[in-house]
Amino acid sequence: MQLYNTLSAKERATLLEEAGEDRLTLSFYQYAKIGNPELFRNHLFIAWDELNVLGRIYIAKEGINAQLSVPANTFAEFKSFLDGICFLEKVRLNIAVEHDLKSFLKLKVKVRNKIVADGLNDESFDVRNKGVHLDASKFNELIEDPDTVLVDMRNHYESEIGHFKNAITPDVDTFRDSLDVIEDQLKDHKDDKKLVMYCTGGIRCEKASAYYKHKGFKNVFQLEGGIIEYARQVENKGLENKFIGKNFVFDRRRGERITKDIIAQCHQCGAACDAHTNCANEACHLLFIQCEDCKTKMEACCSSDCQEVIQMSYEEQKKLREGTNNSNKIFKKGRSEKLKFKK
Numbered sequence: 001m002q003l004y005n006t007l008s009a010k011e012r013a014t015l016l017e018e019a020g021e022d023r024l025t026l027s028f029y030q031y032a033k034i035g036n037p038e039l040f041r042n043h044l045f046i047a048w049d050e051l052n053v054l055g056r057i058y059i060a061k062e063g064i065n066a067q068l069s070v071p072a073n074t075f076a077e078f079k080s081f082l083d084g085i086c087f088l089e090k091v092r093l094n095i096a097v098e099h100d101l102k103s104f105l106k107l108k109v110k111v112r113n114k115i116v117a118d119g120l121n122d123e124s125f126d127v128r129n130k131g132v133h134l135d136a137s138k139f140n141e142l143i144e145d146p147d148t149v150l151v152d153m154r155n156h157y158e159s160e161i162g163h164f165k166n167a168i169t170p171d172v173d174t175f176r177d178s179l180d181v182i183e184d185q186l187k188d189h190k191d192d193k194k195l196v197m198y199c200t201g202g203i204r205c206e207k208a209s210a211y212y213k214h215k216g217f218k219n220v221f222q223l224e225g226g227i228i229e230y231a232r233q234v235e236n237k238g239l240e241n242k243f244i245g246k247n248f249v250f251d252r253r254r255g256e257r258i259t260k261d262i263i264a265q266c267h268q269c270g271a272a273c274d275a276h277t278n279c280a281n282e283a284c285h286l287l288f289i290q291c292e293d294c295k296t297k298m299e300a301c302c303s304s305d306c307q308e309v310i311q312m313s314y315e316e317q318k319k320l321r322e323g324t325n326n327s328n329k330i331f332k333k334g335r336s337e338k339l340k341f342k343k
């Protein structure tokens with residue numbers, strides 16, 4: 001019984017290109033009590049591998065968080081499978097604004113302690129006591145209220161390329177960092193302001209809204225389905241789009257274009273740009289914003305030092321990566337001192 005990938009990303013990419021079939025990129029999450037996450041994990045892998053589903057899925061005792069690429073011709077079967085699981089029946093699927101044949105190249109279903117790394121002790125508050133969910137129309141209306149504080153629950157490298165107008169965008173590296181930062185910034189407005197939150201697909205706000213209610217905020221709201229669902233509703237209902245720029249996503253696309261506005265800049269030359277790349281030096285792999293001119297000039301590297309490294313032989317590069325002190329710096333997320341125009 002196959003429970004893990006047998007193809008490399010390169011091999012999978014070739015097969016996808018040869019097949020040439022349309023694929024849908026989507027995501028969903030659900031908080032639910034899962035008694036045996038490992039057993040559930042194996043059940044999902046077997047079923048989805050047969051349907052040629054690819055993606056990154058986290059399973060924990062508290063629920064599931066999934067980002068997927070599904071063949072368009074098996075979507076109905078995939079949806080039927082989800083509806084056959086009691087706590088996933090009619091779960092909201094966030095369909096991507098832009099699709100890509102190779103948004104995911106492997107099926108990775110992993111068991112984790114939590115489906116989102118929030119650093120919270122869930123036993124200390126009622127995680128079911130969530131904020132009021134808002135659709136796009138009500139969200140647009142509420143954020144125009146002068147008594148509303150709009151907060152971006154994402155990290156700095158996400159909000160840097162796109163965010164809602166007039167939103168507070170915390171300069172943080174992780175979701176768990178943002179929770180305390182936001183509470184401290186708004187501690188004097190727990191009673192007199194409406195706290196409205198948003199994130200990519202809604203999952204971070206599910207936990208954060210309950211946490212902030214526990215912390216004493218009286219009026220807590222969240223954008224249902226996050227930016228992904230908001231963009232879909234805006235288009236389908238002809239609503240005013242109050243989001244500007246690009247929505248960062250956690251797959252090979254790295255972003256979905258919501259508006260034509262480019263609000264970020266290349267971290268190397270300062271030109272208007274909102275395209276993320278990972279440094280070509282595998283010992284670095286830093287995530288940063290790089291324009292096409294710099295990408296060509298720097299060979300997709302973040303610095304001249306890394307550019308020198310990629311000219312070395314594979315064995316020489318491998319040796320440089322040896323040791324615990326030489327792990328990649330992807331989680332620096334664009335804060336490297338080598339980037340002249342970093343945020």
